[in-house]
Amino acid sequence: xxxxxxxxxxxxxxxxxxxxxxxxxxxxxxxxxxINPPPPTLCRVELTATGEHGIMVIKxxxxxxxxxxKESKDLFDNVRNGNFSIIKKELGEVEAKMIQRxxxxxxxxxxxxxx
Numbered sequence: 001x002x003x004x005x006x007x008x009x010x011x012x013x014x015x016x017x018x019x020x021x022x023x024x025x026x027x028x029x030x031x032x033x034x035i036n037p038p039p040p041t042l043c044r045v046e047l048t049a050t051g052e053h054g055i056m057v058i059k060x061x062x063x064x065x066x067x068x069x070k071e072s073k074d075l076f077d078n079v080r081n082g083n084f085s086i087i088k089k090e091l092g093e094v095e096a097k098m099i100q101r102x103x104x105x106x107x108x109x110x111x112x113x114x115x
């Protein structure tokens with residue numbers, strides 16, 4: 001009889017004798033760590049340049065962050081002063097790319113940082 005066993009590779013010696021005792025002559029060991037997907041990557045979106053259309057960039061910041069006008073303008077002004085501003089963090093890759101594209105479409109420049 002043939003069976004596939006999903007266990008930690010280190011436990012193979014323990015299970016192999018038990019499986020043979022139960023009548024399983026052939027078995028394949030699959031490491032449990034190889035079938036578990038890796039944890040999702042978290043991202044943050046940083047505004048790195050404001051561009052010429054400041055009002056559109058501020059509107060986009062407000063739309064994706066839910067911040068008020070003053071807070072959004074403060075993030076925008078921080079970038080104008082030569083820094084960068086974290087627009088949103090703890091995002092999935094798809095949502096981060098969507099925000100990055102929206103900021104770039106509004107005239108700004110943004111980057112995605114994975115962590």
